[in-house]
Amino acid sequence: MQKALTNKTLEALKPQQKRYEVHDLHCPGMSVRVSAHGQKVFSVKFRYGLGQKRMKLGVFPRITLATAREKAQDILRQVDEGIDPTKRRRSPDMKVEAVCGEFIRLHAKARNKSWREAERILEREFVGTFGQRDIRDIKRFDVLEIMDGAVARGSTYQANRILSNIRKLFNWCVERGIVHATPINGLNVDRRA
The missing domain is CATH 3.30.160.390 (Integrase, DNA-binding domain)
Structure with missing residues (x-):
């Protein structure tokens, strides 16, 4: 009826x-x-x-x-x-590790030939540090901490790659409604403050 x-x-x-x-x-x-x-x-x-x-x-x-x-x-x-909502519903915690995995699977693999590099950087730098935290709780200073670590190791280039990949991840999260706004708007490796 x-x-x-x-x-x-x-x-x-x-x-x-x-x-x-x-x-x-x-x-x-x-x-x-x-x-x-x-x-x-x-x-x-x-x-x-x-x-x-x-x-x-x-x-x-x-x-x-x-x-x-x-x-x-x-x-x-x-x-x-292309998301199976029955699977998303089972993991409502939105942990960094789970969201990064979805981002790589649904976005990076489809749009980026060098998605394995993006996956490696996000896994090592972002998931390795914040894997079990809720992505909605990640703040600007958390990302700055990761970038400062790369600069301290003498790799400004790596800090730029980290920022670029985290920026893409957060922009995707905003599009999907996972976060309301990206915490790293306007963030730049050369002018961190």
């Missing part, structure tokens, strides 16, 4: 002997399942690879219709970008 879901239509859905599903006309892929006990659960269906998947969004009215649609749109956007 398909309906243009509203709060009124959701409240009017009554339990039946068997569980049933109502698909939302305003958000293709999203539906609400009504159990025999009257529980109303939002979910979203999507194709990833060859398989069809379903993700639970929440129970009405604890989660609003508007929030369910936002979550569904976000999940469908991830699928369009």
